[in-house]
Each structure stands twice: as C-alpha cells, then as structure tokens.
Amino acid sequence: MNYQIPKGTQDILPGESERWQYIEQKARQLCERYNYREIRTPMFEQTELFARGVGDTTDIVQKEMYTFKDHGGRSITLRPEGTAAVVRSYVENKMHGWAEQPQKLYYTGPMFRYERPQSGRMRQFVQFGIEAIGCEDPAIDVEVMALAMDFYREFGLNNVKLVINSLGDQSSRKAHRDALVRHFEPSIDEFCSDCKERLETNPLRILDCKQDSDHPLMADAPSILDYLNDESREYFETVKSQLDSLGIPYEVDPGLVRGLDYYNSTAFEIMLEGEGFGAISTLSGGGRYNGLVEDIGGPQAPGIGFALSIERLLMALDAQGIELPIEHKLDAYVVVMGDVAKQKAVQVVHHLRKDGYRVEMDYLNKKMKGQFKAADRLGASYTIVIGEDEVNAGTVNVKNMHSGEQKTVGFEEISNTIESSL
Incomplete structure (x- = not known):
C-alpha cells in the first residue's frame, strides 16, 4: 500500500522549514517589543467551547470542525481557531486576577478546519495570533493593529492595506440587525439556504456570504455605521484619530463583518493589493470580542486580538519575490x-x-x-x-x-x- 499525506495537509521539508523558523522567530521578537508573552493551549478542546465561543451560526461550527468522541464519550474538537482556547485558559487559570492587566498574550500553532483545500487554505494550517484581554481602551485597539502592520513590514511586504470597521456595541448591533432583517426578508427566497437560516439566527452573517456576494441587495444593505449609538461612534472616532496620529493609513469598509460571532466594536483586516496573489487577498484579521470572556464563564473582561496564517504570509512573500535572509551553512x-x-x-x-x-x-x-x-x-x-x-x-x-x-x-x-x- 502506498501511504500518502492526508488531503489539505502538507509536509514542510528541510530547506522550507527554515523559512517557517525565521518567521516564527521574527514574530516572537516583535511580541517581545510590544510586551506580549507566549501562551500555549491544547490542540483539542471540548466541542462546546467552540460552539459557544465561536458561534453556532458560523460556517466553522456548522461545517468545518473536526469533532469526535473520545474513549470516555466526550465530544472533542481539534481547535479551528485560537481565541476561544486562549480565553478559556484566561478564565480557568484566573488570569483576570493577575497583577498585570491587560493580559497581553501571543500564540502560534496548528489549527484545523475541514474545508475545500485551495491556494492559501489548508485543512491543517498554522496561525500566529495575539490577544489583549482585560481592557477596553481605543489605544489598545490601535496597538493591536499597529503590531499586525509591523509584522508584515518586518518582512518587507509592499501594498499592505489596513481595512477597519466598527460593529458597534450590543444596542447598536440590535438596531442594525433589525434593519438587515427588514432589508433582506422580502427577497430572502433568492438567497442560498445558509442565508435563509442566517436571517433568523444572525443576519449580519448574510453580508459575509460568498455564494450570494453579487446579489443586488448586498450592495445597498444597511451599514452598521449608520446605526452606531453615540458611545460606539465616539469609540470608533477615537480609534481612527489614534491611527492617524501614528501615521498608519487605513480604509473604512462598512461591509467588513469578520467570520466569527464573537466580534463587536472594532473589526479589521489586513489585505495585500496587487496581482499574483490569487483571489483571496486577506492576510489576517481580528477585532474586539467584548463579552466573550463572560460567555465562557469568566468575569467582565473585554478583549481584542488578531490572527494570521503563516501559509498566506509565505504566499505573499513569494508573490512579491521577497527572499528571507536565511543561510544554512556549516562552519x-x-x-x-x-x-x-x-x-x-x-x-x-x-x-x-x-x-x-x-x-x-x-x-x-x-x-x-x-x-x-x-x-x-x-x-x-x-x-x-x-x-x-x-x-x-x-x-x-x-x-x-x-x-x-x-x-x-x-x-x-x-x-x-x-x-x-x-
């Protein structure tokens, strides 16, 4: 029998593994400058953690998780993303009681999603991410985005663009949700079955649908920015002002919603512009998840973070012809x-x-x-x-x-x- 690697995975061979090591080393050095410390969590967790943390209505939970029963009959899932596990550890280890707040953490390791393998998307992929938990201050939002942008600058990437949005607080999101239902409901039969379900569970997810992205109703869907209350609007304006003060250019995209249910308030993505990178231009993304700590059983502790795929970074480096300064020579x-x-x-x-x-x-x-x-x-x-x-x-x-x-x-x-x- 000829054994072959599972679909959607890859062998990283000598000669290539040095590039990964170089990137991981640079990531750790950058985190040290920003005073983020490493956290390591298991590669599998209780399934309910992701169902509750990531969201029942997301494609990740509904379609993409690797879930199985262990010998004790417990439902276990290979982690599809890093934030829920970090927050679980934050709550379980009572890190909210540690003297240093907010807790500024970073992680790197394999994640698992059962999706159609394609360029830049693997079933086992490696994420690097950071989380800042225990602080709701626009300055920490800006710090997280600055770190993300600095990460790509470390490798000399050009044409990198920061795109931001505000998803608002709970009351702003409810007003926007009601507006989305009124907008899509009369024509919802023209949408895919997933969007029909999302109309009832989480209409914001309709805006993130790939299958119906060209539907005319998508172009003039109600913008969350029109439904921000005064507090959410002031917070977002402060974020933009501080980005301006640091000289970090950005674009505001009201259609940026991110793919996970826990996001609220500030949301952002970093994209690579230019040819040669394929149809998927997003390099990384993140945002605020105020309320997630409470949902997982902890105290009130707002958080923000981002995650990126190292595979996609390597693709971007190749697309721009950037060679990493790696030498494998003997003394x-x-x-x-x-x-x-x-x-x-x-x-x-x-x-x-x-x-x-x-x-x-x-x-x-x-x-x-x-x-x-x-x-x-x-x-x-x-x-x-x-x-x-x-x-x-x-x-x-x-x-x-x-x-x-x-x-x-x-x-x-x-x-x-x-x-x-x-």
Missing part, C-alpha cells in the same frame, strides 16, 4: 581518510559542536574528492582533513574554503583557528 566539514582517522574525527566533531560550531563529517565512506564536494555543497567555511598520518602527528590540515588558505595545526588548536577567522 566546518571534517574530511576523513581511513578507519583510524574516523575514530579521531568523531571526537573532533563532538568537541567542535560542544564549542558551538556547526560541523558535519562523512558517514558514507566517500572518497576524499566526494567529501570535498559535500563540504562545498553544504557551504562549509572550513574543511578539516584527518588521515592516519595526521592522527600520528597530532595535527590536522585546516583549509579556508573561501580563500583557499591552508594551515596545519594541533588538534587542540582547531577551535581557536576557526574562531579567529569566522
């Missing part, structure tokens, strides 16, 4: 001649690695010429030649592969010789 390659020399070479390699050098040697008994080719292919800065004569003399030949200069040094001098030249 030294030990060339071995004969069995006696091999025993000594094993010791030399071990000690050089303990001294902090990246070192390799031949394990396939290649001829000397083949070993030098391997050293060159691996980008070794130095070769260290050890034969029976060198073992007897207590010396080795160290060759600088860039300049061609060679030195004969004692075994105890190898490390210092390399260090003085690297």
Whole structure:
C-alpha cells in the first residue's frame, strides 16, 4: 500500500522549514517589543467551547470542525481557531486576577478546519495570533493593529492595506440587525439556504456570504455605521484619530463583518493589493470580542486580538519575490581518510559542536574528492582533513574554503583557528 499525506495537509521539508523558523522567530521578537508573552493551549478542546465561543451560526461550527468522541464519550474538537482556547485558559487559570492587566498574550500553532483545500487554505494550517484581554481602551485597539502592520513590514511586504470597521456595541448591533432583517426578508427566497437560516439566527452573517456576494441587495444593505449609538461612534472616532496620529493609513469598509460571532466594536483586516496573489487577498484579521470572556464563564473582561496564517504570509512573500535572509551553512566539514582517522574525527566533531560550531563529517565512506564536494555543497567555511598520518602527528590540515588558505595545526588548536577567522 502506498501511504500518502492526508488531503489539505502538507509536509514542510528541510530547506522550507527554515523559512517557517525565521518567521516564527521574527514574530516572537516583535511580541517581545510590544510586551506580549507566549501562551500555549491544547490542540483539542471540548466541542462546546467552540460552539459557544465561536458561534453556532458560523460556517466553522456548522461545517468545518473536526469533532469526535473520545474513549470516555466526550465530544472533542481539534481547535479551528485560537481565541476561544486562549480565553478559556484566561478564565480557568484566573488570569483576570493577575497583577498585570491587560493580559497581553501571543500564540502560534496548528489549527484545523475541514474545508475545500485551495491556494492559501489548508485543512491543517498554522496561525500566529495575539490577544489583549482585560481592557477596553481605543489605544489598545490601535496597538493591536499597529503590531499586525509591523509584522508584515518586518518582512518587507509592499501594498499592505489596513481595512477597519466598527460593529458597534450590543444596542447598536440590535438596531442594525433589525434593519438587515427588514432589508433582506422580502427577497430572502433568492438567497442560498445558509442565508435563509442566517436571517433568523444572525443576519449580519448574510453580508459575509460568498455564494450570494453579487446579489443586488448586498450592495445597498444597511451599514452598521449608520446605526452606531453615540458611545460606539465616539469609540470608533477615537480609534481612527489614534491611527492617524501614528501615521498608519487605513480604509473604512462598512461591509467588513469578520467570520466569527464573537466580534463587536472594532473589526479589521489586513489585505495585500496587487496581482499574483490569487483571489483571496486577506492576510489576517481580528477585532474586539467584548463579552466573550463572560460567555465562557469568566468575569467582565473585554478583549481584542488578531490572527494570521503563516501559509498566506509565505504566499505573499513569494508573490512579491521577497527572499528571507536565511543561510544554512556549516562552519566546518571534517574530511576523513581511513578507519583510524574516523575514530579521531568523531571526537573532533563532538568537541567542535560542544564549542558551538556547526560541523558535519562523512558517514558514507566517500572518497576524499566526494567529501570535498559535500563540504562545498553544504557551504562549509572550513574543511578539516584527518588521515592516519595526521592522527600520528597530532595535527590536522585546516583549509579556508573561501580563500583557499591552508594551515596545519594541533588538534587542540582547531577551535581557536576557526574562531579567529569566522
């Protein structure tokens, strides 16, 4: 039987995995500058957490979750997104009682959604995200968006655009909901079955429908911005003013609703403009989720965050021809001649690695010429030649592969010789 990788997943092989490591390292460094600390949650949770946190009416909960019964008969789901699990941990570990508030957290790891695999969409994908929980202040909204924009600037992406909207507070959303029902209800039979259901459960989701996105009623649907109460409008104006003060350009899109039920107030997406990236232009998105902590059993603690797909970042980098500054080169390659020399070479390699050098040697008994080719292919800065004569003399030949200069040094001098030249 020929075993194959499951549909919608990928193997990240050596040569490619270094790009992922570089991105993850940059993300951690950026979070340190903004004083966000890492949190790690399980890859699976109780199904009810996502049904309650993400929302029963979302496509994620209704169609895309990997859900199964464990041996105890409990319903378990592989996490489809990161926020609900982070909030669950925040509540369960009583982080709302910690001295430092708001809690500023980041995470990275695999998520799982059963959807049609396509460019930029996988069934197992890796998200990086941040959450700031315990504060309702426009300044923290702006900080989150600034961090998201800085993330893409770290990699030199051009044509990155911030799009924002306000979904309002509870009273604003109710007024908008009623207006949407009045707008769509007379012609709802012209929409897909999902939208017909959404009209009753969450009409805001109709605006996010891909199947009916070209319906004429979509273009002139009531805007949430026309239904914001004074408090929500003032909050949104402050967010925009602070973005202006930081020189962060943005566009206001009243149709931006995001795909998860927990969002309210500030919502945003970061998009990549230009050709060569495919039909899906959104790189990341996020927003406020005031009320989610309470829904999951915690105290009143407003929050905001965003998440991005590392796969989509890599696609964007490729689309713009941006190469990450990654080098996989050896400090030294030990060339071995004969069995006696091999025993000594094993010791030399071990000690050089303990001294902090990246070192390799031949394990396939290649001829000397083949070993030098391997050293060159691996980008070794130095070769260290050890034969029976060198073992007897207590010396080795160290060759600088860039300049061609060679030195004969004692075994105890190898490390210092390399260090003085690297």
